[in-house]
Amino acid sequence: IAGDFSEMADAKPEIIAHHLTEAGEFERAVEAWKNAAERAFSRWALVEAEQHYHKGLEVLARLPDTDERLGAELPLQFSLGQVGQAIYGFGSDPASMAFNRAGDIARKLGGDPTFLLTLLGLFSILSSRSEVVAAKEVSDEFVKLAAEAGLPMMLTWAHYTQAIQAYMEPDFEAVEDNVQQLLANYNPDEHTWAPFDPEILVLLHGSLGLWHTGFPHKALERQRHLTETAAGLSAGNQAMAALAAEEVCQAAA
Secondary structure, eight states, X not given: OTTTTHHHHHHOHHHHHHHHHHTTOHHHHHHHHHHHHHHHHHTTOHHHHHHHHHHHHHHHTTSOOSHHHHHHHHHXXXXXXXXXXXXXXXXXXXXXXXXXXXXXXXXXXXXXXXXXXXXXXXXXXXXXTTOHHHHHHHHHHHHHHHHHHTOHHHHHHHHHHHHHHHHHTTOHHHHHHHHHHHHHHOXXXXXXXXXXXXXXHHHHHHHHHHHHTTOHHHHHHHHHHHHHHHXXXXXXXXXXXXXXXXXXXXXXX
16 A cells, blocks of 8 residues: 555555554554654644554554564553653653553563663653652663663763752752753754753753852853754744743743
């Protein structure tokens, strides 16, 4: 089908996914539902993306219960967790269920780098629920494993979690230390998969950290940089930058 209707496959991948599912081509159908979800996610059509990920998981469950099936389920669950956070909130139950399932799979398979990203998802849930002690345990594990792996992308997110953790405690000097370590490892091209860019997220808290430590002018400069950077990114990042501006203004007031 995809070969005969290539334009449809690009524009409406969910139609191809539906036909493959009806034809019993379950492995190809799972990949097609994943492609459809990713395309919807890229357009910020979040509810549509969530539906496609769920459909992919439903079709995947029809395949034999093997490690290969678990390997295919892992990215679907992780992405579903991201979508759940964008729709329902960082600490939401749908996101928590997806990230916990992804973490269980990654631990069972062993050696999968996605495990580090599941720690990121779990941290965001715990921090959103103000579970400070549990969040710290996850963040510390994340930093340790990211340092051992020596991957700048993972270190970027690991220092993001440390900055948020420091803000919650609060330790505003540690916030700034981790902001700088994040920026030292940051490459924007490595984070296009994420619904929110780590630079945007960390500078939000970094701006407030500067304000609380007595540097209001630096806080405002950082907030302006944040707004300018977000202008070239997704609607979600722009909304996050607007939130930062509002919170810095409220602090100034």
